[in-house]
Amino acid sequence: MALLGRLARRAPWPCNVLLYGALFAAGDAAQQRLRGGPADWGQTRRVALVALAFHGNFSYAWLRALERLLPGRAPPAVLAKVLCDQLVGAPVAVLAFYTGMSILQGKEDIFLDCRQKFWNTYKTGLMYWPFVQLSNFSLIPVYLRTAYTGLCGFIWATFLCFSQQSGDGTAKSAFRLLWEGKDNTDEKAPEK
Numbered sequence: 001m002a003l004l005g006r007l008a009r010r011a012p013w014p015c016n017v018l019l020y021g022a023l024f025a026a027g028d029a030a031q032q033r034l035r036g037g038p039a040d041w042g043q044t045r046r047v048a049l050v051a052l053a054f055h056g057n058f059s060y061a062w063l064r065a066l067e068r069l070l071p072g073r074a075p076p077a078v079l080a081k082v083l084c085d086q087l088v089g090a091p092v093a094v095l096a097f098y099t100g101m102s103i104l105q106g107k108e109d110i111f112l113d114c115r116q117k118f119w120n121t122y123k124t125g126l127m128y129w130p131f132v133q134l135s136n137f138s139l140i141p142v143y144l145r146t147a148y149t150g151l152c153g154f155i156w157a158t159f160l161c162f163s164q165q166s167g168d169g170t171a172k173s174a175f176r177l178l179w180e181g182k183d184n185t186d187e188k189a190p191e192k
């Protein structure tokens, strides 16, 4: 842990990129386990590639820019950061995920998932992230915040991968999977 901490301080950007790749790959593996069926490692590789190429870099640059724009931990600055992140950062990240995955899957219409699932996914994120961020700053002790952020990121990555492969971006489709073990894939025409 001490070694990891030192590494993260010396090379925060590459560490952030690797962390995102790992979180998304783990999230994809988790949702595949939940849905049952044989593991699709090609899919997990594509998810990891999108996260390494885009989300790890984007989140690093974006959160740094946000901190420079609205520095500090005072409640107004925290609220403004949460708001900005939801208005700008979150939609960019969701759109990039759906589009990036469609490109890597060789889909004909790379914006189809965005059109069908973006709005649902964005709304689900709006119910999730502000709650996570505000609880992070108010309820979670400082020494647990990194772990808490990682856990919440993992849950979101799992949801995002599930939505891309099978769900429709609503929290409802994810809860249906969790509680009834039902997967929406079978109801839809096979997509390629």
Ligand SMILES: *[C@@H]1O[C@H](CO)[C@@H](O)[C@H](O)[C@H]1NC(C)=O
Pocket: 132, 133, 136, 137, 145, 146, 149
């Ligand atoms: C939680 O707080 C930590 C430490 O202040 C911060 O690095 C992290 O980005 C925060 N996570 C979220 C999701 O706001």
